Amino acid sequence: MPPHPDPARNPDPDQGPAPARHHGARRADEAGPARAGLDRTGVLARQITAALTAADHTVAVAESLTGGRLATVLADAPGAGRAFLGGVVAYATDLKSTLLHVDATLLAEEGPVHPEVAAQMAQGIRSITGATYALATTGVAGPAPQDGRPVGTVYIALAGPHTTATAEPRPRTDRRETIQDDTVVAALQLLHDLLRPGNAARPP
Numbered sequence: 001m002p003p004h005p006d007p008a009r010n011p012d013p014d015q016g017p018a019p020a021r022h023h024g025a026r027r028a029d030e031a032g033p034a035r036a037g038l039d040r041t042g043v044l045a046r047q048i049t050a051a052l053t054a055a056d057h058t059v060a061v062a063e064s065l066t067g068g069r070l071a072t073v074l075a076d077a078p079g080a081g082r083a084f085l086g087g088v089v090a091y092a093t094d095l096k097s098t099l100l101h102v103d104a105t106l107l108a109e110e111g112p113v114h115p116e117v118a119a120q121m122a123q124g125i126r127s128i129t130g131a132t133y134a135l136a137t138t139g140v141a142g143p144a145p146q147d148g149r150p151v152g153t154v155y156i157a158l159a160g161p162h163t164t165a166t167a168e169p170r171p172r173t174d175r176r177e178t179i180q181d182d183t184v185v186a187a188l189q190l191l192h193d194l195l196r197p198g199n200a201a202r203p204p
Contacts, residue, residue: 044188045077052083060131061087062121110145122159159165
C-alpha cells in the first residue's frame with residue numbers, strides 16, 4: 001500500500017496552501033517582504049491609475065526611506081503613462097532642500113524625519129512636476145535610530161490642489177524591508193482613499 005501523501009508537501013490545490021510548519025522556520029511575515037503586502041501595492045496602483053486617468057489627473061512622488069519603491073509600483077501599473085509623471089528620490093537630507101525646496105531651517109532643527117518635512121516634500125514635487133497630486137515618504141528604516149527617532153518612525157504626505165495631509169503609519173515590524181513595503185502601501189492607500197467615489201471633491 002503506497003504511503004499517504006504528506007499534505008504539507010503536497011497541498012490540495014482546491015484547499016489552498018497547507019499550514020506552515022514551525023521547525024525553526026520563520027513565518028511568512030518575517031521572511032522577506034510580505035507577499036500579501038506586495039500584492040496589495042499592485043492592486044492599489046492599478047486602481048489609482050484608473051481613477052486618475054478617468055479624471056484626467058496625475059500624480060508624482062518624492063521619496064526618502066522608500067528609495068524609489070513607490071515610483072516603481074506606480075510606473076508598473078498598466079496605463080501608468082497617462083497618470084504617473086515621475087518622482088525624486090531625495091535620500092540625503094540636503095537634497096530634500098536643494099531639490100524639493102524643503103525649508104533648510106526645519107531640516108536643521110527637526111531633522112528629515114518629521115511630518116512637516118513630508119508635507120513640504122510632497123508640495124515640492126507637486127510644484128516641480130505640475131501633478132494634480134503628490135505623495136511623499138520619509139522615516140527611519142534602520143538599522144539604527146536617526147536624530148532621536150526610533151526605527152519604524154514613518155511619515156507620509158499627500159499634497160493636492162486644496163491642501164496637504166500627513167499621516168504616521170505604523171509598520172508591522174522593525175525589519176527594514178517591511179518598513180519600506182508598509183510605507184509604500186500606506187502612501188498608496190492615502191491617495192486611493194481620496195480618489196474613492198464621493199471623496200474626489202474633498203481636500204486635498
